[in-house]
Amino acid sequence: xxxxxxxxxxxxxxSSIHADLRGIGKKAAETLMDILExxxxxxxxxxxxxxxxxRETIIVPKET
Numbered sequence: 001x002x003x004x005x006x007x008x009x010x011x012x013x014x015s016s017i018h019a020d021l022r023g024i025g026k027k028a029a030e031t032l033m034d035i036l037e038x039x040x041x042x043x044x045x046x047x048x049x050x051x052x053x054x055r056e057t058i059i060v061p062k063e064t
Contacts (some may be wrong), residue, residue: 013055020048 027046034041 012057014021015055015057016053018051018053020050 004061027048033039
């Protein structure tokens with residue numbers, strides 16, 4: 001689940017993940033354009049930063 005504004009407005013606010021959707025979309029579009037223009041496309045692993053947004057729906061482990 002992505003970090004959407006409604007997550008914080010729910011009765012029990014949902015923990016979620018914040019992802020750089022604009023950056024992911026930009027890289028996808030650049031790669032697609034390279035493919036369409038027959039340019040060399042690197043098969044690299046691309047890592048986009050993501051952030052866990054902790055709200056009320058977390059479970060705290062019990063101590064044993």
